Amino acid sequence: MNEGALTKKDRMHIEIAVRKIDWELDGRIPRARRRQILNELRSNLTEAAQHVGVEQAVQQLGDLKALANSYLELYRSRFDVRAGAFWAFIAYAAIQLLGIALFLAFRAGVAAGGAHGASYSFDLWQGFGQGFGPFAGKVGADGNTFELLIGSPAHLLIVLLAFAIGSTYQGIRARRRT
């Protein structure tokens, strides 16, 4: 059988299966290795599809996640970029939530103190100068307008730290497990 026997739909089906595995490997094994694995899988799947049909060929791979995990056991990188990105996001979200909570408490305090005709600002920590963050904000004179710091050097520092710890720890933990 030759490649002509495969339709566009067949090739799409193969590509979807390959991409599902790629999704699991992305950021977890070195890029060059990942490309080699995917090319080999694509080649074998194409070959199999020509003999037994594309449905059967993909089915014969078994559980795609399990297959991806087998590759991860073999070639996992020292760093798990995806885990790093996840923990960086969590860290940023946590800072923002905490910042909002602090800001609301500050605004309530300002209102309770009978604020009138002036704006009130807070900068919780100025260890490295004003505006370093991460917790700073301002309540407008009317009490309804406000500003909240959502990006600062401190935000960046914490997010980077979370990324570094998350990617390294996850990588080490997974390697130990395997």
Add this chain to the structure above:
Amino acid sequence: MPEDGVHDSQLLKGVLSLALMRLLADRESYGYELVTRLHDLGLTEVQDGSVYPALGRLERDGHVTSRLVASTSGAARKYYRLSTTGYAALEHIELAWQSLVGALEPILSKAVPAKPKEALP
């Protein structure tokens, strides 16, 4: 030879590397071809998805080497062949396998009784 579907998948997993190395000792092959060669031997339960990582493991351990060969069917095929250390490893594993089979033979060759004997007092 047992009928299709009677091989225990866990047993097969344990000897997959040995089977792959033995097949590669006979002839250089690519992934899907090895799957079909295993199926032709009656090992139809072996899934493609267990063979491909097993080949990767053999390559990582230095037991096989690989090369890409252009294919008429599209993407290049990755052909595997047994390396020098692979031949040595195969010899070692084959001996271990024969020894294991020999050790189990006296137990497995006896007919299985309907129920076990009572424990000795």
